[in-house]
Amino acid sequence: MPEDTSAIIAQYRVTCICPTCPTYNECMRADDQRLFCVQGRSPTCTFDKKGCLCPTCPVARALQLKKSYYCIRGSEQEQK
Numbered sequence: 590m591p592e593d594t595s596a597i598i599a600q601y602r603v604t605c606i607c608p609t610c611p612t613y614n615e616c617m618r619a620d621d622q623r624l625f626c627v628q629g630r631s632p633t634c635t636f637d638k639k640g641c642l643c644p645t646c647p648v649a650r651a652l653q654l655k656k657s658y659y660c661i662r663g664s665e666q667e668q669k
């Protein structure tokens with residue numbers, strides 16, 4: 590991955606609001622998992638759907654994302 594892409598991903602990870610989402614749980618928090626819209630669903634955790642904040646996320650706005658529950662359903666690309 591080119592260095593500038595890594596820097597952008599790192600910035601998006603910081604901006605990702607998943608940790609404030611009601612669906613976000615201790616399993617995801619333990620690994621600091623986030624940015625599921627780009628990096629795909631959680632590889633290890635299971636969830637109860639309690640709402641998804643993705644539609645209000647600045648990353649979703651920046652990348653013009655339209656889907657939700659990326660942590661469960663996979664990345665925007667995988668949901669096409």
Ligand code: SF4
Nearest residue numbers: 605625626643646648
């Ligand atoms: S759209 Fe969802 S998964 Fe993607 S960065 Fe925002 S809160 Fe995280």
Ligand code: SF4
Nearest residue numbers: 607610641642659660
């Ligand atoms: S992808 Fe959506 S449902 Fe999953 S933790 Fe992030 S904001 Fe919540």
